[in-house]
Amino acid sequence: MYTLHIANKNYSSWSLRPWLVLSAFEIPFAEQLHPFPEKGAWEAYRSFSPSGKVPCLQDGDRVIWDSLAIIEYLAEHHPHVWPSDKTARAWARSAAAEMHSGFQTLRNNCGMSCGVRIALHNISPALQKDIDRIDELWSQGLQKFGGPFLAGENFSAVDAFFAPVVFRAQTYQLPLGKAASEYLQTMLALPAMKTWYEAALIETWREPAHEKEVFDAGKLVADLRN
Secondary structure, eight states: OEEEEEOOTTTOHHHHHHHHHHHHTTOOEEEEEOOOOSSOHHHHHTTTOTTSOSOEEEETTEEEESHHHHHHHHHHHOGGGSOSSHHHHHHHHHHHHHHHHOOHHHHHHSOOOTTEEEEESOOOHHHHHHHHHHHHHHHHHHHHHOSSBTTBSSOOHHHHHHHHHHHHHHHHTOOOOHHHHHHHHHHHTSHHHHHHHHHHHHOOOOOHHHHHHHHHHEEEEEEOOO
16 A cells, blocks of 8 residues: 655645545555644655655655655556547646746745635736736636546546645635636545545644745735634
């Protein structure tokens, strides 16, 4: 059975992606949660992850790190992880790769914190550009493949790659068009997403760097965490 090493569900956007694939597809795995330490994360995580980062997947004596590598590894053993249609699969992989390597302003300005609601101080042109591209991508996938998920009728890995953006959009009330907003609600209603979110709310860890990043972005509207 797989073992997936992750960090705090409230903060860890990278951990969410493979966790969601494993959970949504009901692929058996053991979860090992390692709360972000206040300092020395690299040293602490090196005990199980070559990169000193999460997520990290163990499959017997194999160790796979980085969320994209993990999901591609899972797809080799579970073909339904990506869409079966070749055109949809090509689009899904391209969109997932763009998410994996891009949207730096969104990442920097809107750190993931599932359990809070923030009114942004402002939306810079660079952040608006990222939001517009997210809206465009989501709307394109929904229109091209018929929804309700990005590459068609069924949840797939591309949805997992954008799952952290779904939580960010909820936290920071990001302005999205009608199609993208409907997709947001579809994702929030996904049972595995609800399971992650509910677990994030009851976490008691507060890591100062993540907290500062979130609260520097705007005014606190609500803190729904325990």
